[in-house]
Amino acid sequence: MGSLLVVSAHAGDFVWRAAGAIALATSRGDRAKVLCLTYGERGESAKAWREGRTLEEIKELRRVEASAAAEVLGAEIEFLDAGDYPLLETPELVDRIARVYREVEPAVVLTHPTEDPYNQDHPAAARMALHARVLAQAAGYDAPGEPLGAPPVFFFEPHQPEQCGFRPDVLLDITPVFDAKRKAMECLPAQQHMWEYYTDLARRRGVQLRRNAGPNLGLPHTTMGEAYMRLYPQVTGTLS
Numbered sequence: 001m002g003s004l005l006v007v008s009a010h011a012g013d014f015v016w017r018a019a020g021a022i023a024l025a026t027s028r029g030d031r032a033k034v035l036c037l038t039y040g041e042r043g044e045s046a047k048a049w050r051e052g053r054t055l056e057e058i059k060e061l062r063r064v065e066a067s068a069a070a071e072v073l074g075a076e077i078e079f080l081d082a083g084d085y086p087l088l089e090t091p092e093l094v095d096r097i098a099r100v101y102r103e104v105e106p107a108v109v110l111t112h113p114t115e116d117p118y119n120q121d122h123p124a125a126a127r128m129a130l131h132a133r134v135l136a137q138a139a140g141y142d143a144p145g146e147p148l149g150a151p152p153v154f155f156f157e158p159h160q161p162e163q164c165g166f167r168p169d170v171l172l173d174i175t176p177v178f179d180a181k182r183k184a185m186e187c188l189p190a191q192q193h194m195w196e197y198y199t200d201l202a203r204r205r206g207v208q209l210r211r212n213a214g215p216n217l218g219l220p221h222t223t224m225g226e227a228y229m230r231l232y233p234q235v236t237g238t239l240s
């Protein structure tokens with residue numbers, strides 16, 4: 001189906017919210033690349049700060065953890081080390097992301113929703129991911145590679161979806177790869193409190209997936225799901 005590009009503000013975000021989609025892509029033999037704009041060293045590493053570690057130690061810790069999670073999922077990972085809390089939007093960072101689009105030529109892009117009143121880094125990452133996509137599409141944009149096509153963009157599920165204007169309009173069946181998602185989550189002991197939370201969420205999204213799929217598909221009670229929201233219209237020749 002082509003490559004998958006995941007733009008993640010912090011080291012753990014891609015695991016909680018999109019590990020199923022990543023594992024599905026790589027299990028099909030598709031390339032998946034995770035672009036982590038930061039390590040989440042200041043905003044999403046509270047346990048390591050409480051343990052008295054230094055900033056550099058925490059960045060290295062999160063790099064090792066996220067790399068292990070990506071490996072479990074069969075994905076490539078690249079860190080831009082742009083600094084979090086706050087993640088600042090700069091033309092240089094947008095350009096670096098645009099160059100990754102040109103190199104990966106993704107068929108599908110996953111990133112954060114553009115609203116999150118609890119975490120300003122997430123919308124900042126989303127805005128830059130969207131801006132870079134548009135730049136990479138321009139024939140005259142000064143970066144190596146061919147102009148990008150129009151890969152669909154899906155927002156992955158934020159931690160508090162209702163406050164982020166997140167309305168699931170895609171429920172992805174991740175049952176065959178859920179074990180890999182759980183293993184990837186367990187690569188992130190710095191955020192161990194999230195493991196059960198996101199296992200429970202996958203179970204609830206699985207229940208909704210079965211309900212929306214209808215009885216004819218006969219999906220099992222053990223179905224696990226991930227929710228996504230499309231940014232751009234679906235393009236199709238038939239309504240289904």
Ligand SMILES: [Zn+2]
Nearest residue numbers: 009010013044
């Ligand atoms: Zn985050």
